[in-house]
Amino acid sequence: MSVVNSFPWQQAQWNQLSTAYSQECLPHGLLFCGSRGVGKKGFAFALAQMVLCEHSMESSQACGQCKSCQLFTAHNHPDLKLTEPDDEHKPIKVNQVREIIDFMNLMPHTSSHRVVIIDQAQQLNHNAANSLLKSLEEPPANSLLILITHRPSALLGTIRSRCRQVLFPAVETALASSWLADQVPGDVNLLLNLSHGGPLLARELAASDYLQLRQQCFEDWLGLNSNNMLSIANKWVKCGLENVFVMLDSWIMDLIRFKAANDDRLIRNQDLSSQLINLVKHLDMSKLMRLQQQLLERQSQVQQNINANLLAEDIMIRWLECKQVA
Amino acid sequence: MKFSTPRDAILRPLQLVSGVVEKRQTLPILSNVLLELNQDGLKVTATDLEMEVIARSEVDQSMPGKITVPVRKLQDTCKTLPDDAILNFELKENKAVIKSGKTRFTLTTMPAEEFPVIDTKKSVFEFQIQQNSLKRLIEKTQFAMAIQDVRYYLNGLLVEAENNKLRAVATDGHRLALCDVSADIQTSEKVQVIIPRKGILELSRLLEDNDEPVNVVIGENYFRVVFKNVIFTTKLIDGKYPNYEGVIPTGGDKVMYADRNILRQCLIRTSILSNEKYRGIRLDISNNTLIAKANNPEQEEAEDEVTVSYDNDALAIGFNVNYLTDAISAVDTEQVRVIFSDSNGSALVKPFEDEDCLYVVMPMRL
Numbered sequence: 001m002s003v004v005n006s007f008p009w010q011q012a013q014w015n016q017l018s019t020a021y022s023q024e025c026l027p028h029g030l031l032f033c034g035s036r037g038v039g040k041k042g043f044a045f046a047l048a049q050m051v052l053c054e055h056s057m058e059s060s061q062a063c064g065q066c067k068s069c070q071l072f073t074a075h076n077h078p079d080l081k082l083t084e085p086d087d088e089h090k091p092i093k094v095n096q097v098r099e100i101i102d103f104m105n106l107m108p109h110t111s112s113h114r115v116v117i118i119d120q121a122q123q124l125n126h127n128a129a130n131s132l133l134k135s136l137e138e139p140p141a142n143s144l145l146i147l148i149t150h151r152p153s154a155l156l157g158t159i160r161s162r163c164r165q166v167l168f169p170a171v172e173t174a175l176a177s178s179w180l181a182d183q184v185p186g187d188v189n190l191l192l193n194l195s196h197g198g199p200l201l202a203r204e205l206a207a208s209d210y211l212q213l214r215q216q217c218f219e220d221w222l223g224l225n226s227n228n229m230l231s232i233a234n235k236w237v238k239c240g241l242e243n244v245f246v247m248l249d250s251w252i253m254d255l256i257r258f259k260a261a262n263d264d265r266l267i268r269n270q271d272l273s274s275q276l277i278n279l280v281k282h283l284d285m286s287k288l289m290r291l292q293q294q295l296l297e298r299q300s301q302v303q304q305n306i307n308a309n310l311l312a313e314d315i316m317i318r319w320l321e322c323k324q325v326a
Numbered sequence: 327m328k329f330s331t332p333r334d335a336i337l338r339p340l341q342l343v344s345g346v347v348e349k350r351q352t353l354p355i356l357s358n359v360l361l362e363l364n365q366d367g368l369k370v371t372a373t374d375l376e377m378e379v380i381a382r383s384e385v386d387q388s389m390p391g392k393i394t395v396p397v398r399k400l401q402d403t404c405k406t407l408p409d410d411a412i413l414n415f416e417l418k419e420n421k422a423v424i425k426s427g428k429t430r431f432t433l434t435t436m437p438a439e440e441f442p443v444i445d446t447k448k449s450v451f452e453f454q455i456q457q458n459s460l461k462r463l464i465e466k467t468q469f470a471m472a473i474q475d476v477r478y479y480l481n482g483l484l485v486e487a488e489n490n491k492l493r494a495v496a497t498d499g500h501r502l503a504l505c506d507v508s509a510d511i512q513t514s515e516k517v518q519v520i521i522p523r524k525g526i527l528e529l530s531r532l533l534e535d536n537d538e539p540v541n542v543v544i545g546e547n548y549f550r551v552v553f554k555n556v557i558f559t560t561k562l563i564d565g566k567y568p569n570y571e572g573v574i575p576t577g578g579d580k581v582m583y584a585d586r587n588i589l590r591q592c593l594i595r596t597s598i599l600s601n602e603k604y605r606g607i608r609l610d611i612s613n614n615t616l617i618a619k620a621n622n623p624e625q626e627e628a629e630d631e632v633t634v635s636y637d638n639d640a641l642a643i644g645f646n647v648n649y650l651t652d653a654i655s656a657v658d659t660e661q662v663r664v665i666f667s668d669s670n671g672s673a674l675v676k677p678f679e680d681e682d683c684l685y686v687v688m689p690m691r692l
Contacts, residue, residue, distance in 0.1 A: 067445075074440035076355050078375045105478040106522060107547035107562045109375055110445045134476075140564040 004062070004072075006046045007039040007199070008179060009171045017047055017166070018060040026051070027164040029136050029145045031121070033152040034168025037198020041119055043168070044146045048072075048080055048115040051144055068111050078109035084119040089303045091125035092118070097132050104135055104143050113142045121147040122154035129156045136162045170197035186211075193268040194250070213239055214247055218272060221248070222279075224316055233312040241308045245299045248315065251276065252292050259285050287322045294318055327363055327391025327417040331383070333426075336368070336413060337404040339381030342556055343372035344397050346379050346528060353442075358394035360441045363387050371443060372397060377525050378444050379532075380557040392438035395422045403431050444559050448546040450517060454539045455492060455509040460551070461533040463494045464526055466505035466683050469652050471523050472498035479565035482520040487511050487544065495570050497686075501649040502573055503656065505683040520567055521549050525560030532558055574686055575674055578667040580641055582611060583678070584634040586662040589616070590654050592630045596620045597647040599628035606690050607647040611666075612640035620647070643669040644690040650675075653685035 006014045020026045032040040046062075049072050053062040062069055071077045081103050085092050100116050108114045118124070124132065136145060136159065147163060149155060176199045177188045184191070184206040194214075195201035205211070217239070220232045236244045250268055257266040259280050267273045298311050343359060351357050351374075360371040368385045371378060400422075404413065407426050414425040422433040464483070472480035475498060484495040492509040495502065521529075529551060541552035550559040593607065600607050600620035610617040616634045621627045643666060653675040654662055661678040669692070675685040 070439050071442055074355075074437075076353050076440050076442055078353075078442040081352075101478070105563055105565065106376060107564045109547075109561060110442060 004042070004046045004049050006043045009175050009199075010039060010043050010168065013043065013166055013168065014046075018050065021051065022057065022060045026144065028139050028143060029163040030147065031152065031155075031160060031163035031165045032146060032148045032168060033165055034150065035170060035196055035198055036150050037195050037201020037204070038168045038171055039200050040148045040150075040168050041117070042200070044117050044119075044148055047146070048117060048144075051113050051115055052077060052079055052111040054111070071110065077111075079111045079114040081114075081116045082119065083116065085123040088120070090123065092120070092123050092128050093125060094127040094131055097124070097128040101131070101135050104139055104145075108142065113144060115144045115146065117146045117148065119148045121149040121159075122151045124155070124159075129159055133158055133162065171199055173197070176202075187271070190270055193270065210243075213243070217244055217247055218251070218275075221251070221319075222275065224320065226320065229313060229316050229320075233309050233316060236312050237308045241312055242299075242302050244312075245295065245302060245315075249292070249295055249299065252288060252295060255280050255283060256285070256288050256292065259283065259288065283322065291318055291322050327361075327393055328389040328415065329363055329368065329385045329387045330412060330414045331368070331385035333404055333407050333409065333411045333413055335383050335385055336370075336415075337401070339368070339370040339383045339555075340397065340401045340404065342381040342532075343370050343379040344401055345531070346374050346377055347372050347397050348374050355394060355436050355440055355442075357396055357398070358436055358441070359397040359400065360392065360394050360438055360443070362392040362438070364390045371441070373442065373444070375442065375561075376522060377528055377558070377560040379528075380559075382555045391417060393417055393422065394436045394438055394441050395433050399431075399433055400424075403433075444548050444561065446543070446545060446548065446550065446559070450544050450546060451487075451513060452541055452543040453487070453509060453511045454541055455507070456537045457533055457540050457553075458535050458537055459492075459507040459509065460540065460542070461530065461535060463492060463505050463507050464530045464533070466656050467494045467496040467503040468526050468530065469656065470496040470498060470501055470503035470685075471526065473523070475499070479520055479563055479567055482522045482563045483526045484567045484570070485519050485521055485544075485549070487513060487517045489513060495567070497568075497570060497573070500646065500688050501653065502570060502686040503653070503683070504570070504574070504685070507682070517544055518567060519544055519549055520563040520565060521560055522563050525549070529558055529560070532556060573672070574684065575665075575667055575672045578665040578671065578674060580611075580636070580638040580666040580668075582616070582634050582636040582664045582666070583661050584616065584632065584664070586654060586657055586660055588632055589634070589662065590651060592616075592618055592632045593647055593651050593654070596628045596630045597651070599626045600647055604690070605646045605648050606644055607650070608642065608644050608692055610640070610642050611636055613637070641666055641669060642692065643673070644692040645673070645687055646690055649687045653687055656683070656685065 032044060034040055049062040050056045052068050052072060054066040054068050055063040081100060083092060083096050083100055139145060152160060176192055176197060180188045180199050180202055183203050186206060191202040191206055195205055224232060254267045254269055254276050258277060264273050264277060267276060295315060298315055301311060347357060356374060362369040368383045369380055371380045403424060411426045416423045420435055422435050424431040468483060471483055475481055480498055486493040490508055490511055491506055493506045495504045543550040548559050548561055596607055596618040597620060599622050601622050608619045614633060614636055616632050618630045657677050659678040663676045663678055665674040670689060672689065673687050
């Protein structure tokens with residue numbers, strides 16, 4: 001048996017919500033906001049286990065022993081419903097929300113409460129979001145709805161206003177790096193920099209071949225010319241253009257930052273800093289800014305139905321132009 | 327865990343419970359059945375988290391235990407064995423081994439502790455009732471339940487227990503069905519629960535037409551019916567049922583008696599040419615005759631006349647013909663009694679003399 005714990009940097013949020021729970025004034029709708037990889041979902045599960053546990057009222061902590069905790073640990077809890085998009089960029093559809101409504105309208109199965117967790121709530125499509133409103137406003141007694149998002153502004157205002165927002169700010173670097181150092185080998189600070197301070201995202205990056213991929217793409221990017229463009233575009237599309245665009249974005253942002261402040265501590269991609277500084281010398285600030293704008297546009301288009309090769313080539317051409325004139 | 331049994335002794339309970347197992351589950355363990363073996367025999371449990379069916383069976387047990395195994399595979403295994411086969415079930419290193427003659431199957435399992443069973447500790451009260459009474463209660467009312475209405479509390483059957491009486495009410499906002507049966511109930515206050523539509527349909531499949539008693543247990547969050555070898559449990563809808571008594575018209579003075587079958591046939595015939603969406607039908611009643619009229623957007627018309635017993639002021643009233651035929655079909659006396667007040671008031675459909683069930687149908691504007 002085990003208890004899902006919140007992460008060490010979430011103590012404040014945990015205290016706030018567990019106190020509210022033990023005083024029986026936990027709001028029925030919670031909106032967890034914070035950047036990616038700070039452990040919002042893990043926190044939601046920890047909270048769900050506590051609320052569902054049979055003995056948590058006294059201790060504000062899941063016991064890890066009762067039937068409810070047993071089912072929870074086996075991922076079989078009948079009173080917990082997790083809804084998330086089928087795929088990261090797919091919307092949450094109205095049918096999924098209807099299932100939630102049906103779930104909430106029935107009495108709980110084993111526990112006294114029922115908990116619904118909606119991950120990636122910003123992906124709720126228009127109809128789905130609207131059909132959730134009624135349940136969010138006045139759910140049956142003893143229900144808890146937790147919405148998780150890293151982009152609260154993408155949610156309907158009517159949804160935001162029906163939830164108590166709980167903020168998960170970026171994790172303090174010292175705390176994050178000491179936690180991460182226990183989990184993964186390698187350059188912890190670099191990983192944290194790359195994941196914008198989200199320790200869980202950093203752990204994920206470390207576990208995948210992200211760093212290797214990044215190194216390769218960086219070399220491609222430096223060595224890019226009009227002859228090898230098509231083959232590199234092909235290669236990037238194969239690696240997942242979206243990831244490559246995120247990397248590009250962080251490199252260009254580094255260039256802009258360094259150009260503006262001339263301070264190499266501002267460079268997030270520390271391992272590449274000497275190469276980036278070399279590049280900056282020949283580049284023009286206004287052109288970089290424009291390139292970054294264009295990249296943002298292309299990034300949002302990746303998810304749409306546009307030929308990925310064309311998108312990649314377009315950005316490459318603009319990058320070459322940017323370099324050439326300088 | 328180890329037992330041996332003739333094929334039928336395990337196939338029958340599996341067939342009883344496997345009806346609730348859905349093909350597509352959210353949790354992998356829901357495609358399994360829970361097998362529990364102790365001195366009382368074998369207990370087979372299946373659930374879809376909304377309802378749960380437990381079936382009991384006598385087997386020769388040699389070692390008690392409990393485990394979950396995939397229901398479809400186990401059922402197909404048993405079904406395809408010869409009728410007189412003897413099954414040997416044994417749990418070996420977390421695999422279920424089923425042997426019969428020279429046949430041998432090894433099935434994956436999941437731990438029994440991880441199987442969600444409805445918590446039946448919080449029971450409110452229980453009583454005994456004859457099986458056919460409960461069946462009648464459901465049959466007479468279930469057709470009026472709403473389907474996927476946003477007023478979720480209407481997507482189920484209200485069951486109300488008071489002293490010596492059990493009542494069921496169903497409504498979808500346009501019509502209402504109510505039925506009372508007598509039952510051996512002692513309670514200080516009225517108990518109301520709403521049973522979800524899915525549970526009612528499954529329960530009516532399990533109920534048989536005989537006078538064997540069944541135990542009904544009403545809990546805070548569940549409704550359970552205990553048969554001799556089967557236990558059916560469903561979760562309840564968490565909501566408050568609207569005050570249905572306010573909907574039942576009182577003081578209607580225009581009473582019409584008609585032969586149930588003839589009236590029904592007349593309505594069904596006429597309805598062929600009613601608007602397919604609104605199903606409107608017009609009834610003109612006066613001087614012992616009823617004229618039913620319907621027309622559709624293509625300007626086709628149907629008219630039918632039947633003799634009824636009615637000696638009050640002439641009345642013209644419109645109905646959704648489906649609601650009216652549903653109500654009339656549910657009455658089981660030969661003659662049916664319909665009580666009107668005026669052309670804007672709901673009609674009350676009742677059996678010839680009895681008062682144990684009634685149907686309210688709202689009129690349509692002509």
